[in-house]
Amino acid sequence: MKFRLGIISDTHGLLRPEAERRLAGVNHIIHGGDIGSPDVISGLQQIAPVTAIRGNVDTARWASTYADTALVRLAGRTFYVLHDLKALQVSPAALGIDMVVSGHSHVPKLKTVDGVLYLN
Template sequence: MTFRLGIISDTHGLLRPEAERRLAGVNHIIHGGDIGSPEIISALQQIAPVTAIRGNVDTAGWAATYADTALVRLAGRTFYVLHDLKALQVSPAALGIDMVVSGHSHVPKLKTVDGVLYLNPGSAGHRRFKLPVTLATVDITPDGLQPAIHDLS
């Protein structure tokens, strides 16, 4: 059986209808920070359960309920979430983490290092620097993690 994870970041207060459509049917959503407003999380929770962390622009009072990092176990896999990958202070491989989710750069990226998948879904909010508007999904199967970046523009 496949467990589908939706990964979104850097919404900056904008949840595009295209993002909601792409996330429809996922089993869980991870938000990698720079949420922008609490309404974003409320809307995402209408789609699936949400794990979210705050990013550097999430400074208003509502954001205090979100941690800077999260460690979550889903479908037998372990995910570590932080906003800026440069702030990573743990060794994911040593801790048995399967995937590190980050945001901040607005640049979508998939990379595997020491058996750990590093995924930045890019920005699903306002377009910045002519970068694409993106989010990611990850299918968790008995064979492993199958990530995909989706261009919403």
């Protein structure tokens, strides 16, 4: 079976139907912060298990259960999740991380540096 990963960020309290449709059928979802509401996570959990971190707008009490970063291993790959790439304080290549997932900028970006894939 092929593992399908869904990545989303900066929902700001709104889980759009088109996002739900695109995520349908994934095995796991990573949320890169600025969740905005616990209802977003509840909605995503109806689709697949979720790994989420908080972003700069996630300041309400409910968001305190989420860390600022996450290191998750899925399907034999290691993912490092943080909201603002400018806050990266580790060397992903040195740690054997395969992909860094971030958000915050609202600008989609995909690049590879030192063998590590960076996705915003």
